[in-house]
Amino acid sequence: MKIVFIVQYHFFGGTFFRWHNLAIALQQQGHTVMVFSATGNPKAKLEKTIIDGIPYHIVPGNHGSRFFGNAASNPITAIQRLWIHYPKADVYHLFQPFLSGAWAWQLLKWKYPSAKFVYDWDDLWIGGLMQKKRSKVWDFRMVKKLEQNLPRKAHAVTVCSRFLQAIAIERGAKKVEVLHNGIWPATSVMPVIKSREILGLDTTAFYIGFMGKTQQEIDWCFEVLQRCEREDLRLALCGTDTTCMEGLSSDCLAKIDYLGQLTPEQSFHFAHAIDIGLLPLSDNPFNQSRFPIKFAEYQKAGTPVAFSEVGELSAYHQIFTWNINCGVGRETFVNRLTAYLNQKHTPPQVSKEVLMDNLSWERIGKQLATLYQEITQPI
Structure with a gap:
């Protein structure tokens, strides 16, 4: 055709x-x-x-x-x-x-x-x-x-x-x-430590990461960072602008790695370098209508996602069992993810076969x- x-x-x-x-x-x-x-x-x-x-x-x-x-x-x-x-x-x-x-x-x-x-x-x-x-x-x-x-x-x-x-x-x-x-399958994946070195990230920290321009819920990520008790936790950000960090305390800012705008290749390194990808979503018509591209992009790099069970993402709760279901709403998302991080779980492995079969x-x-x-x- x-x-x-x-x-x-x-x-x-x-x-x-x-x-x-x-x-x-x-x-x-x-x-x-x-x-x-x-x-x-x-x-x-x-x-x-x-x-x-x-x-x-x-x-x-x-x-x-x-x-x-x-x-x-x-x-x-x-x-x-x-x-x-x-x-x-x-x-x-x-x-x-x-x-x-x-x-x-x-x-x-x-x-x-x-x-x-x-x-x-x-x-x-x-x-x-x-x-x-x-x-x-x-x-x-x-x-x-x-x-x-x-x-x-x-x-x-x-x-x-x-x-x-x-x-x-x-x-x-x-x-x-x-x-x-x-997503397309990843052709080759280097060690996580190499991706962190390319981006200038801490090679020993435990990273949660947020990428993308839609940042209405980014405050949820900052709250997790502030409430979590583990000392090795850091938050990596890309795709957002610096205004999202205005008003944060110096202690919170010290735990954030802001990488600005990245190329597609650098974005893959970002998704690969972090331990958990963040996808907080308010339960509103906009989020119910869309299917965030980064949901699959995090997992393509082998990184599980902490997500809000809103809209289309709820359909994958029982299919992509390695992801972290943080429920609906800000309080539930923050509480569930904070508890998960405090327990120092080892993030589960992403099944590339199941992922590609679906997406x-x-x-x-x-x-x-x-x-x-x-x-x-x-x-």
């Missing part, structure tokens, strides 16, 4: 890791995938590039995004993307509810009526990530309208959670497939290809 992905931005973060790895998995099966994207940089030039074997067509951004809320909601960029030549394909797959890609996706429905159109929804924006009082009026209204209407306009919808699956069905989706975020991009890519075949060649 020939497949076109239409995505709203071009930077190596967030949903990029979802569409890019799905594209790789599809291409490995012999399908042809092209990604059409846009930058937020008005000084950029039209660019065609290859990333990990995937062709990318990247449109420059436009001035005025600050008036519209963000670059992906800029109507000038959205109009500009209407004039791009999109090749004829079997499937056009739109990722996320933003104007930048949605207008082009809808135009292509008119241009290529025999093709099939799929919408990927991997975060709840209205009522989740995006709050009305903190958003520009244009941005909020456009995302709200698209998030409400896109499910019924697609031949199929892909989501990362059963929570979004239920909402998509309520909004008129004809067919919905749950695709979790996965390999190869398997998820085959699941997506099967969905495409079902809608393009209905029985």
